[in-house]
Amino acid sequence: xxxxxxxxxxxxxxxxxxxxxxxxxxxxxxxxxxxxxxxxxxxxxxxxxxxxxxxxxxxxxxxxxxxxxxxxxxxxxxxxxxxxxxxxxxxxxxxxxxxxxxxxxxxxxxxxxxxxxxxxxxxxxxxxxxxxxxxxxxxxxxxxxxxxxxxxxxxxxxxxxxxxxxxxxxxxxxxxxxxxxxxxxxxxxxxxxxxxxxxxxxxxxxxxxxxxxxxxxxxxxxxxxxxxxxxxxxxxxxxxxxxxxxxxxxxxxxxxxxxxxxxxxxxxxxxxxxxxxxxxxxxxxxxxxxxxxxxxxxxxxxxxxxxxxxxxxxxxx
Amino acid sequence: xxxxxxxxxxxxxxxxxxxxxxxxxxxxxxxxxxxxxxxxxxxxxxxxxxxxxxxxxxxxxxxxxxxxxxxxxxxxxxxxxxxxxxxxxxxxxxxxxxxxxxxxxxxxxxxxxxxxxxxxxxxxxxxxxxxxxxxxxxxxxxxxxxxxxxxxxxxxxxxxxxxxxxxxxxxxxxxxxxxxxxxxxxxxxxxxxxxxxxxxxxxxxxxxxxxxxxxxxxxxxxxxxxxxxxxxxxxxxxxxxxxxxxxxxxxxxxxxxxxxxxxxxxxxxxxxxxxxxxxxxxxxxxxxxxxxxxxxxxxxxxxxxxxxxxxxxxxxx
Numbered sequence: 001x002x003x004x005x006x007x008x009x010x011x012x013x014x015x016x017x018x019x020x021x022x023x024x025x026x027x028x029x030x031x032x033x034x035x036x037x038x039x040x041x042x043x044x045x046x047x048x049x050x051x052x053x054x055x056x057x058x059x060x061x062x063x064x065x066x067x068x069x070x071x072x073x074x075x076x077x078x079x080x081x082x083x084x085x086x087x088x089x090x091x092x093x094x095x096x097x098x099x100x101x102x103x104x105x106x107x108x109x110x111x112x113x114x115x116x117x118x119x120x121x122x123x124x125x126x127x128x129x130x131x132x133x134x135x136x137x138x139x140x141x142x143x144x145x146x147x148x149x150x151x152x153x154x155x156x157x158x159x160x161x162x163x164x165x166x167x168x169x170x171x172x173x174x175x176x177x178x179x180x181x182x183x184x185x186x187x188x189x190x191x192x193x194x195x196x197x198x199x200x201x202x203x204x205x206x207x208x209x210x211x212x213x214x215x216x217x218x219x220x221x222x223x224x225x226x227x228x229x230x231x232x233x234x235x236x237x238x239x240x241x242x243x244x245x246x247x248x249x250x251x252x253x254x255x256x257x258x259x260x261x262x263x264x265x266x267x268x269x270x271x272x273x274x275x276x277x278x279x280x281x282x283x284x285x286x287x288x289x290x291x292x293x294x295x296x297x298x299x300x301x302x303x304x305x306x307x308x309x310x311x312x313x314x315x316x317x
Numbered sequence: 318x319x320x321x322x323x324x325x326x327x328x329x330x331x332x333x334x335x336x337x338x339x340x341x342x343x344x345x346x347x348x349x350x351x352x353x354x355x356x357x358x359x360x361x362x363x364x365x366x367x368x369x370x371x372x373x374x375x376x377x378x379x380x381x382x383x384x385x386x387x388x389x390x391x392x393x394x395x396x397x398x399x400x401x402x403x404x405x406x407x408x409x410x411x412x413x414x415x416x417x418x419x420x421x422x423x424x425x426x427x428x429x430x431x432x433x434x435x436x437x438x439x440x441x442x443x444x445x446x447x448x449x450x451x452x453x454x455x456x457x458x459x460x461x462x463x464x465x466x467x468x469x470x471x472x473x474x475x476x477x478x479x480x481x482x483x484x485x486x487x488x489x490x491x492x493x494x495x496x497x498x499x500x501x502x503x504x505x506x507x508x509x510x511x512x513x514x515x516x517x518x519x520x521x522x523x524x525x526x527x528x529x530x531x532x533x534x535x536x537x538x539x540x541x542x543x544x545x546x547x548x549x550x551x552x553x554x555x556x557x558x559x560x561x562x563x564x565x566x567x568x569x570x571x572x573x574x575x576x577x578x579x580x581x582x583x584x585x586x587x588x589x590x591x592x593x594x595x596x597x598x599x600x601x602x603x604x605x606x607x608x609x610x611x612x613x614x615x616x617x618x619x620x621x622x623x624x625x626x627x628x629x630x631x632x633x634x
Contacts, residue, residue, distance in 0.1 A: 110431060120432050120438065127598050166482075282443060
């Protein structure tokens, strides 16, 4: 069994290696690739039976255009922009790629945290300029700090374990209590308490209607003065205006990597980057070489399994 | 009891905060401070009963000039440039500051390793320039890599534990086997095997006649192609010419932070910095804010304990 027509939206060579495109082409009679802002999307949707997306949307309006659609494959763990319940109602199977980036993101959180605590980029640059002395460098240890994890899925948990290995006191808030994790000394805390008391905060919530804007004005104001806040989760968790106001105040450090188009507009990103206590990265946290290979393999396996009538990694509302 | 004259060589405000200088002054009738290359050292040594040094030397020649010397206090853990046996023979007590930097150095090793694996500095810079995509970034995980620790003192052990928490396979070589550590899965390996097989190598040997130049031409040639070598220990462990030759070959990445004067000459540092696979930092690994405070407290306590006739942290040959 093959697909008749695969429509790929918002995925390009940045996300999939040549071997993956070859694999995809072996599963379909025809493949059309469009950027996420293409005006041809509506017309190309009409006869597609397979839609492949990245973090970009597949909403009710798009699904309505695609009357022969059977399968939506997301090349991502988060599917916050896919209307899962409407797709399910229409008999369309939606799959995602879970788990591949756990280690990659967790290690990245430590990488960008340590960069900030030890002034690594500046030190590297200063050394090249001939500065050999520690004079003028300020640096702090992770050990002994209060480390708050918001969202204890697989990435949050792995980050918590690493923080604990460094000797931080690790607390978490999650929608569901995890008693087995608590036995290992990762302590549950109410969200507000966590925000008020953590020296370091790391966000690991997936985006959904419950978590969107969870960091509203009131919660953002609770964040402890002097703390470092790391967000490797979608920026939509935060109320942008309130966050900017808090960053402008200068008493917290905010670090995030969800800077790709779709997560934050060009204009908003530039506004955040004005503040020296706001540090941004390209969207590289989730995609180590190891994760990139695992991700592509799962993405393609999802399609093959669907074609064989035994779908895996289905997302249901 | 007070000292009559403290001679401080090679220590300045980069190393000691104002409160420490006040404390030191309360322990002596007179204090003279000189840079490590001062021509006045010989004459000022004559009537000093206390000599305070940093990483700089206190050799036989200097000790012979200082006929009233009773105490040498090193503001460092490593005392490779102090002639301990000659000082001991002359009845001079030598103290060092052990342990204060364990966490600081171990966290720094992970910081500069993760910076390299994830291209953190470049990513931070690219984001500022408006690059939002992961395209063109290569990144690797620590998990699953073979991680070799050379020298399993307190810093080496702490680094090994962190590497293990990240999911690396950790092996060590040290002059003495540590059976209790081996029970925790940190595996002993012969030095040559470690060099040949490790994806990541981290050096934690102290400098002494046995370890000086331990990384000679033959050992340097054994290092695995493609590996990352981190040296937060003295650069004197390596044969400079052989190391440069290997770095010039381009098939290893060498990262070190012992770039302060005394460890490596201006000329040699510049030669190493020419290679893009050689990454240097100012000497900031050992001195987090937490370590800096602990270090000064121990340094001054050493002097007070000596004056009270109950010396601590003595170094013996």
